[in-house]
Amino acid sequence: MTGFRTYIAAASIAEAAEALRIGARVLAGGTDLMLQAGNGGGTDAGTLLNISRIGELRGVGRDDGQIRIGALTTMTDVLADPLIAETAPVLARAADSFASSQIRNAATVGGNICNASPAGDMIVPLLLLDAEVELAAWRDGAVASRRLPLDQVFLGPGQTCIEAEELLTAVVFPAPAAGFWARYRKSGPRPALEISIVALGIAGIRDGDALRGVRIAMGAVAPTPLRARKAEALLEGRALDEAAIAEAAAAIAEEASPIDDVRGSAWYRRHLLGVYAERLLRDAEDD
Numbered sequence: 466m467t468g469f470r471t472y473i474a475a476a477s478i479a480e481a482a483e484a485l486r487i488g489a490r491v492l493a494g495g496t497d498l499m500l501q502a503g504n505g506g507g508t509d510a511g512t513l514l515n516i517s518r519i520g521e522l523r524g525v526g527r528d529d530g531q532i533r534i535g536a537l538t539t540m541t542d543v544l545a546d547p548l549i550a551e552t553a554p555v556l557a558r559a560a561d562s563f564a565s566s567q568i569r570n571a572a573t574v575g576g577n578i579c580n581a582s583p584a585g586d587m588i589v590p591l592l593l594l595d596a597e598v599e600l601a602a603w604r605d606g607a608v609a610s611r612r613l614p615l616d617q618v619f620l621g622p623g624q625t626c627i628e629a630e631e632l633l634t635a636v637v638f639p640a641p642a643a644g645f646w647a648r649y650r651k652s653g654p655r656p657a658l659e660i661s662i663v664a665l666g667i668a669g670i671r672d673g674d675a676l677r678g679v680r681i682a683m684g685a686v687a688p689t690p691l692r693a694r695k696a697e698a699l700l701e702g703r704a705l706d707e708a709a710i711a712e713a714a715a716a717i718a719e720e721a722s723p724i725d726d727v728r729g730s731a732w733y734r735r736h737l738l739g740v741y742a743e744r745l746l747r748d749a750e751d752d
């Protein structure tokens with residue numbers, strides 16, 4: 466990789482945090498960074514910090530009612546993990562529509578968040594799960610950790626409020642309650658090989674023909690992935706009849722601020738959002 470003068474392969478979170486304190490660029494699976502560096506971008510630090518050997522950063526666990534996914538957990542790991550299948554299959558669904566198997570073997574959950582693409586496939590389902598990120602940094606001679614709600618992380622395309630000396634160590638969410646229902650859908654004739662033109666997720670606790678604790682998240686339709694809070698409020702506890710579904714679909718499309726680009730016009734993105742919203746909500750009605 467060009468542009469870096471020094472290379473460090475950290476063996477622990479403490480080693481990585483020390484390197485970041487001095488100034489380094491993190492390398493996880495490299496599926497974004499390699500391309501950015503090849504294009505002459507992303508090499509703003511003199512040191513490349515490879516974190517892929519830090520074993521404690523990889524894997525999925527449950528602790529005190531919380532599910533914890535280590536930053537280095539790959540899409541392939543997410544697809545195969547029994548705890549994910551049991552508690553949050555919507556994440557496996559998103560990993561299944563993520564790139565090719567070669568990319569899934571390398572691409573990490575932490576890298577997907579830190580790259581901050583508006584179309585990042587793991588972000589929408591993690592927003593549905595009310596996830597927080599866990600960040601570690603070297604402070605006063607030791608590693609200190611803080612948590613930040615995922616929906617506060619993103620500032621714009623490729624921009625987060627994660628500080629330069631912070632390492633994303635994990636993403637954490639409360640184990641979903643009984644009756645939790647969540648669906649995710651991304652656009653494209655071959656979704657696994659396309660960056661989303663539109664991604665939409667809807668979740669809530671099934672309560673008869675309604676959803677409670679409604680969460681709606683969308684990707685690729687605004688500068689950052691985001692929750693559709695007005696549509697959530699509109700659907701809260703309401704029977705999922707035709708009128709509610711149509712109103713919610715319109716509200717979701719209204720909350721988006723898509724752009725025209727080579728992959729789709731703003732009009733098409735907004736239209737697709739409404740169509741996906743109706744389909745997902747009809748699934749909730751039928752499931």
Ligand SMILES: Cc1cc2nc3c(=O)[nH]c(=O)nc-3n(C[C@H](O)[C@H](O)[C@H](O)COP(=O)(O)OP(=O)(O)OC[C@H]3O[C@@H](n4cnc5c(N)ncnc54)[C@H](O)[C@@H]3O)c2cc1C
Nearest residue numbers: 493494495496497498564572573575576577579585586633
């Ligand atoms: C062919 C191809 C297809 C793709 N398809 C998809 C797709 O379908 N859906 C999708 O969402 N993405 C896709 N991507 C993008 C990419 O694979 C993902 O964003 C991936 O999750 C990035 O993870 P990584 O481990 O490779 O990150 P890296 O490339 O190693 O890092 C990405 C960025 O995050 C920073 N970073 C990584 N880990 C940490 C950490 N723990 N703490 C702090 N900073 C960190 C790095 O410094 C860098 O800036 C695709 C990429 C390619 C090349």
